[in-house]
Amino acid sequence: MRYLYLKTIGTIKQGILEDLIGSLDFLPFKVIKENDYPLFALEPKRNQYYAKKIIEHLILNMPADCEKLIAITDIDLCTPVLTFVFGEAQLGGSVAIVSTNRLKQEFYSLPANIGLLIERLLKVCLHELGHCYGLVHCSNSKCVMYLSNNIISLDNKGKKFCVKCEEFFDKRIRKENYD
Numbered sequence: 001m002r003y004l005y006l007k008t009i010g011t012i013k014q015g016i017l018e019d020l021i022g023s024l025d026f027l028p029f030k031v032i033k034e035n036d037y038p039l040f041a042l043e044p045k046r047n048q049y050y051a052k053k054i055i056e057h058l059i060l061n062m063p064a065d066c067e068k069l070i071a072i073t074d075i076d077l078c079t080p081v082l083t084f085v086f087g088e089a090q091l092g093g094s095v096a097i098v099s100t101n102r103l104k105q106e107f108y109s110l111p112a113n114i115g116l117l118i119e120r121l122l123k124v125c126l127h128e129l130g131h132c133y134g135l136v137h138c139s140n141s142k143c144v145m146y147l148s149n150n151i152i153s154l155d156n157k158g159k160k161f162c163v164k165c166e167e168f169f170d171k172r173i174r175k176e177n178y179d
């Protein structure tokens with residue numbers, strides 16, 4: 001049996017995780033927790049963490065029964081060329097990382113909204129998981145695989161795959177898990 005691992009890094013509320021698991025139910029899952037922040041990936045000048053460095057570290061420490069691993073963290077993620085990312089994944093690989101930092105209304109000086117946070121987190125997780133299964137960005141602006149690099153476009157798109165992406169995703173999930 002292979003599992004979808006959800007790994008929390010830092011402080012992620014239990015309730016958020018439970019809601020997320022309820023929606024990512026196409027594979028059996030396991031949850032693991034890491035309280036320490038990945039200081040090896042910190043860029044002190046930006047007070048952000050390089051997503052790719054964390055992904056590389058996660059790949060080296062994958063549990064043997066892991067099919068895909070999504071790390072969920074509250075730290076702010078970036079890349080050398082992008083000022084921030086909501087998440088990052090290995091295309092066609094096994095590992096993705098998602099940050100709740102800029103999904104919180106508080107980041108935009110607005111009152112907290114846990115329902116909205118969970119919906120945004122689900123969209124980013126599904127998007128990054130789609131990349132792990134080989135999906136690229138979709139031109140359908142309502143599809144969860146549509147590229148959203150700001151919170152408005154993230155809110156504007158749907159939380160599901162379009163018909164075309166869904167078909168691709170289903171085929172891949174079946175192939176990788178039951179062949």
Ligand SMILES: [Zn+2]
Pocket residue numbers: 127131137147
């Ligand atoms: Zn993407």
Ligand SMILES: [Zn+2]
Pocket residue numbers: 138139140143144145146161162163164165166
């Ligand atoms: Zn699509």
